[in-house]
Structure formats: structure tokens, C-alpha cells
Amino acid sequence: MPKEAVKKVLPEAMITATELTKKYGDFVAVDGVNFTVRRGESFGLLGPNGAGKSTTMKMIAATSQRTGGDLVILGKDPNTQGPEIRAHLGVVPQQDNLDRELKVWENLMVYGRYFGLSRKWLKGKIEELLEFAQLVEKRNNKTEELSGGMKRRLTIARGLINEPEILLLDEPTTGLDPQARHILWDRLFRLKEQGVTLVITTHYMDEAEQLCDRLMVMDKGKIMAEGSPAELIKKYSSKEVLEVRFGSENNIVVAEKLKGIGERLEVLPDRILVYAQSGEKCLEQIVKLGLEPVTSLVRRSSLEDVFLRLTGRTLVE
Amino acid sequence: MSLDVRSETKVNWVGAAKLVDPQVSIRFGALFVAENRIRNMIKWWASILAFGIGNPSLYLLSIGIGVGTLVDSSLGPDAIDGVSYLTFLAPALLATAGIQGAMDEVTWPTLEGFVWDRTFFSMNSTAITGKQIVDGIMLAAMARCVIQVFMYELCLLAFGAITWESIPILLLVSTTAGFGFAAIMLGLSASIKDDDGMFALIGRFVITPMFMFSGTFYPITSMPIYLQWIGWISPQWHATNLGRAMSYGMPIESWLLYVHWGLMLVMAVIGITWSHRIFVKRLAK
Numbered sequence: 038m039p040k041e042a043v044k045k046v047l048p049e050a051m052i053t054a055t056e057l058t059k060k061y062g063d064f065v066a067v068d069g070v071n072f073t074v075r076r077g078e079s080f081g082l083l084g085p086n087g088a089g090k091s092t093t094m095k096m097i098a099a100t101s102q103r104t105g106g107d108l109v110i111l112g113k114d115p116n117t118q119g120p121e122i123r124a125h126l127g128v129v130p131q132q133d134n135l136d137r138e139l140k141v142w143e144n145l146m147v148y149g150r151y152f153g154l155s156r157k158w159l160k161g162k163i164e165e166l167l168e169f170a171q172l173v174e175k176r177n178n179k180t181e182e183l184s185g186g187m188k189r190r191l192t193i194a195r196g197l198i199n200e201p202e203i204l205l206l207d208e209p210t211t212g213l214d215p216q217a218r219h220i221l222w223d224r225l226f227r228l229k230e231q232g233v234t235l236v237i238t239t240h241y242m243d244e245a246e247q248l249c250d251r252l253m254v255m256d257k258g259k260i261m262a263e264g265s266p267a268e269l270i271k272k273y274s275s276k277e278v279l280e281v282r283f284g285s286e287n288n289i290v291v292a293e294k295l296k297g298i299g300e301r302l303e304v305l306p307d308r309i310l311v312y313a314q315s316g317e318k319c320l321e322q323i324v325k326l327g328l329e330p331v332t333s334l335v336r337r338s339s340l341e342d343v344f345l346r347l348t349g350r351t352l353v354e
Numbered sequence: 355m356s357l358d359v360r361s362e363t364k365v366n367w368v369g370a371a372k373l374v375d376p377q378v379s380i381r382f383g384a385l386f387v388a389e390n391r392i393r394n395m396i397k398w399w400a401s402i403l404a405f406g407i408g409n410p411s412l413y414l415l416s417i418g419i420g421v422g423t424l425v426d427s428s429l430g431p432d433a434i435d436g437v438s439y440l441t442f443l444a445p446a447l448l449a450t451a452g453i454q455g456a457m458d459e460v461t462w463p464t465l466e467g468f469v470w471d472r473t474f475f476s477m478n479s480t481a482i483t484g485k486q487i488v489d490g491i492m493l494a495a496m497a498r499c500v501i502q503v504f505m506y507e508l509c510l511l512a513f514g515a516i517t518w519e520s521i522p523i524l525l526l527v528s529t530t531a532g533f534g535f536a537a538i539m540l541g542l543s544a545s546i547k548d549d550d551g552m553f554a555l556i557g558r559f560v561i562t563p564m565f566m567f568s569g570t571f572y573p574i575t576s577m578p579i580y581l582q583w584i585g586w587i588s589p590q591w592h593a594t595n596l597g598r599a600m601s602y603g604m605p606i607e608s609w610l611l612y613v614h615w616g617l618m619l620v621m622a623v624i625g626i627t628w629s630h631r632i633f634v635k636r637l638a639k
Contacts (some may be wrong), residue, residue: 100478101638120383120481124376128479134472138394147390151480152370153378169365199370199480231367 058105068258081249127201186217242340279316379481387490406505445597452528455502456536459495464543484633520601531593537625
């Protein structure tokens with residue numbers, strides 16, 4: 038396809054990072070990463086603690102300056118035009134930073150005022166966002182009286198007060214129970230449907246698979262892989278995974294005997310993972326060898342397997 | 355409250371590009387921060403009012419009238435600077451009120467903003483800059499300072515310690531003292547990683563000596579020379595001396611007037627510059 042045609046098809050780039058680097062003294066937190074996020078896309082940063090995803094997020098949020106490379110957000114340079122960029126962003130930080138002294142609706146009001154929005158306009162918007170976050174009944178409660186899930190929903194609602202062009206969510210569901218997580222996923226999916234560009238960091242593979250069109254797997258400040266969840270699984274893992282447990286003391290010994298079964302083996306402290314096109318066939322082969330696993334499970338490959346392959350570590354450690 | 359997963363709620367969306375003009379926050383960001391601080395302050399209006407009226411009333415009754423009666427009866431009604439003890443004391447009490455009021459707004463709330471609630475980080479995730487947060491906090495602190503000093507003035511007026519005419523100048527002097535001291539305290543508060551008793555130490559080893567040794571209850575020259583330096587570096591003494599000179603006409607060298615104003619303003623400039631740097635650096639971490 039000619040270059041001109043490509044330009045017309047692809048939505049506009051909202052974020053472009055080129056050799057983006059962040060150093061704290063001698064420590065390199067983000068090491069020359071390249072990526073582009075386009076309008077309407079839901080882009081995920083996946084990685085364990087210390088991978089550099091939160092640092093990358095702070096640079097995208099235009100609150101932490103890069104020390105190397107280039108970063109363009111909404112056509113502007115965050116190092117020199119931070120306030121202009123932040124005026125059009127929505128930020129949901131890892132740690133809720135709501136004002137405890139203020140009521141739920143007041144938290145939305147003061148945050149909206151920081152964007153220079155009028156009180157009159159904000160009154161209508163606040164009602165809409167309280168409805169969206171299902172916090173109408175709590176509008177006059179102080180935030181310290183809210184549950185963890187409610188606080189998280191309020192923080193997300195607050196991040197939407199200026200109708201941002203890009204919504205940045207740093208581990209939005211960490212610490213929430215399954216029901217609260219599903220509610221949040223639903224709300225975020227609705228925003229995506231409305232064309233809001235989402236950038237999400239997460240520990241959770243299911244969250245990444247649910248919410249992200251495209252993922253960047255980071256470890257030690259570098260990009261390990263990039264692509265859609267399906268592409269990453271296809272490229273870095275097999276169709277199925279057989280999980281077998283022989284007892285934590287026996288796994289390493291048994292793994293020696295399983296060599297040659299499936300495409301690849303991964304020995305974890307509590308189980309052995311056999312990557313293969315057919316998990317059932319592998320299990321049959323294991324039984325034929327006279328080995329009897331304590332438990333066995335055949336499942337589809339997931340992003341967890343991709344991460345394990347790329348970094349040798351599980352995501353949540 | 356039950357959650358409805360199937361709720362069809364959608365939000366209307368014009369988009370920030372059309373909705374938000376960054377220049378509004380760039381120009382008026384400090385005012386928006388001050389608006390938030392004042393909204394927080396209103397939550398504590400009863401305490402502020404009680405402190406603003408109760409504190410001066412108690413002081414005036416115990417020290418001003420109690421000690422004042424003793425001093426006046428011993429030395430005559432115009433024993434110090436040719437005025438009553440209560441009139442002599444009034445500018446010092448106002449300077450204390452100004453400093454205390456402003457300080458309350460820059461110490462604990464700063465720790466709250468950086469450590470406990472991290473609200474400064476939420477402000478900074480909008481178009482608001484670290485410098486604007488500092489300026490907004492100082493504006494709100496000044497609003498509190500003005501209200502508190504003015505309430506104190508009304509009490510002093512009721513007790514006959516000051517005149518109507520002296521209200522504006524004493525308000526200006528006390529607020530300037532509060533501004534200078536609060537600016538330094540804001541920088542200091544922003545440097546504290548967590549509350550490790552620093553404010554208690556400041557209260558005991560800075561505020562109390564400043565109050566006791568800054569010519570509050572007697573002229574600074576009455577103290578031994580090795581204690582007078584505390585007053586010289588204290589905004590409390592500079593505001594007190596200035597207030598006495600400008601309210602009831604205490605004799606003072608004209609160059610000293612410039613020194614009093616200058617020191618309080620220099621404290622303000624140094625404090626704000628320092629606070630700007632610390633806020634910007636800490637918010638970028």
C-alpha cells in the first residue's frame with residue numbers, strides 16, 4: 038500500500054515515543070522504548086513491579102520529564118508544554134488521591150475547576166458522572182466513608198470530568214474484589230466504545246485481554262514484545278498449555294523425564310507447564326511414561342504464558 | 355448500595371479539545387487552588403471562628419487586662435511608650451494571630467497534600483503546576499490570616515486596645531508577617547517526608563521562643579543582649595515594632611521602618627522561591 042494511503046487509513050497518533058528514556062542517577066527506569074498510541078485505541082502496558090510502566094505513565098501524564106529520546110503527546114512536547122497537554126488528559130493514578138475532607142460531589146467540582154471549567158457546567162457534568170459511576174446515592178458522603186471500589190469509581194469519574202482525549206489508568210483495579218473489577222471493566226469498555234483513547238498499566242492478564250487492543254510487555258525498562266493479545270499469544274506461546282503437578286519436591290526431577298513432550302516445558306516451583314498444540318495428547322504421553330500427576334489441567338494459552346516466556350517470571354510476584 | 359452491571363449509562367462527550375482552554379488554568383490556576391483550599395477551610399469554620407475569637411478574648415482577659423492592670427497600676431496608665439499596657443500589647447498579639455493563622459494553613463495541609471491524601475499530585479495531574487499550587491496555598495493562607503487578624507482586631511477594639519483608624523495598617527503589618535513566616539514554613543513543610551515530630555519541634559523551639567522573646571510582652575531592649583537576636587531575626591518582632599510605630603506612634607528610627615518591612619518581604623520572597631523549587635521537584639518524582 039502506498040504511504041499516502043496508509044496515512045489516510047490510520048487514525049491520528051495521540052502519543053509517539055521514540056527512544057524514550059528515563060534515568061534516576063545511574064538507574065535506568067525506562068530504556069529507549071518506542072511506541073505509538075492512536076486515537077480510539079486501548080493500549081496496555083504490561084509488566085511486573087519495577088518494569089518501568091508507571092514511570093512511562095508519568096512521562097505520558099506530563100508530570101515527569103524524560104531524560105532522553107522524544108515524546109510527543111497530542112502533538113506537543115511534555116517537557117515544555119506540560120500544562121497544555123495535561124489540560125486534555127484524564128488521569129487515574131495507582132493510589133486514590135481523593136480529598137478526604139470533601140464530599141463526593143465536591144471532589145468532582147474542585148477537580149473540574151482546576152481545568153477552568155465553570156461551576157454551572159460542572160453541576161450538570163457531575164450528575165452525569167455520578168450516574169456513570171453509580172455513586173448518586175453517595176453524592177453527599179465524605180470520600181473516607183466510601184468502600185475501596187467506590188473510591189476507585191469516583192477516581193475514574195474524576196478523571197473524566199474534562200472529557201479527556203486520552204485517559205491514563207495506572208493499575209485501575211488493583212486491590213478490588215472481582216465484582217468491582219467487572220464493574221470497572223464495563224465502564225472502561227463503554228468509554229472505549231465512545232472513542233476515548235485509553236492507556237492502561239496492569240498486573241493482570243485477564244484485565245489486559247479484556248480491555249486492550251494492543252499491548253506492550255515491559256521488563257527492566259525495556260519493551261519485550263508488542264502486539265494485540267491474540268498476536269502475542271500466537272507468536273510467543275502455543276495453542277494449549279498442560280499444567281501438571283507432581284508435588285513441589287518432585288517437579289524438577291519429573292521434568293527431566295518429560296523432555297521431548299510438547300513444544301516446550303516450563304518448570305515452576307508448584308507445577309510444570311507443557312506448551313503444545315494439544316494438551317490432551319501430551320497428558321496421554323505422560324501417563325504412558327508411567328507418571329501420575331497429582332493434578333492436571335489443559336487450558337488455552339494466555340498472556341501469563343507469554344510473559345513467562347519473555348521474562349522467565351510470572352506477572353504477579 | 356447494589357451495583358447494576360447492565361446499567362446503560364453513557365456520558366455525553368464533547369471532548370477536551372473543544373471543552374478545555376488550557377490558557378484559563380495557565381493564567382488562573384493559583385486561584386483555583388486557593389478556591390479548593392478555602393472550600394476545605396470552610397469545613398473547619400467553627401474551629402477557625404472559635405480560635406479567632408476565643409484565643410484573643412482569653413489573652414486579653416488574662417494577660418492584657420490582668421497583667422495590664424498590674425503594670426498600669428504600678429507604672430501609671432501611660433507607662434510604656436506613653437500608652438496603656440493593653441495598647442502596647444495589641445500589635446504583638448495581632449502579629450501572633452497573623453503568623454499562627456497563616457502557619458496553620460501551610461503546615462499540616464502540606465503534609466496532607468504530599469503524603470496522606472496526595473491531593474497535590476491530583477492537582478498536578480491537571481493543567482495546574484507545582485508553582486501554582488504554592489501560590490494558591492499562600493493566597494488561601496493569606497485569606498485565613500486576614501480573617502483571623504480582623505476578628506482579633508474587633509476584640510481588641512471592643513476592649514479599647516486599638517482604634518478604628520489603626521485597623522487597616524495593623525491588618526497589613528500582621529498579614530505581611532504571616533505571609534513571610536508562612537512562606538518559609540511552606541518550604542519546610544514540603545521538605546518533610548512524613549510527620550516525624552518536626553512540627554512539634556518547630557512549635558516548641560521556634561514558635562514559642564519567637565513569641566516569648568520578640569518584645570511581645572515588654573520592649574525587646576529590656577532583655578539581655580544575648581537574647582535580643584531572637585527578636586532581630588523574628589518576623590514577630592519586626593511586625594510588632596512596626597505595628598506599635600504605625601498604630602500609636604511609638605518612637606522609631608525611620609531606617610528601622612524599612613528594615614522591618616524589608617525583612618518580612620525578604621522572608622516571603624525566599625520562602626516562595628524555595629517552595630516553588632521543592633514542589634516542582636517533589637511532584638515530578
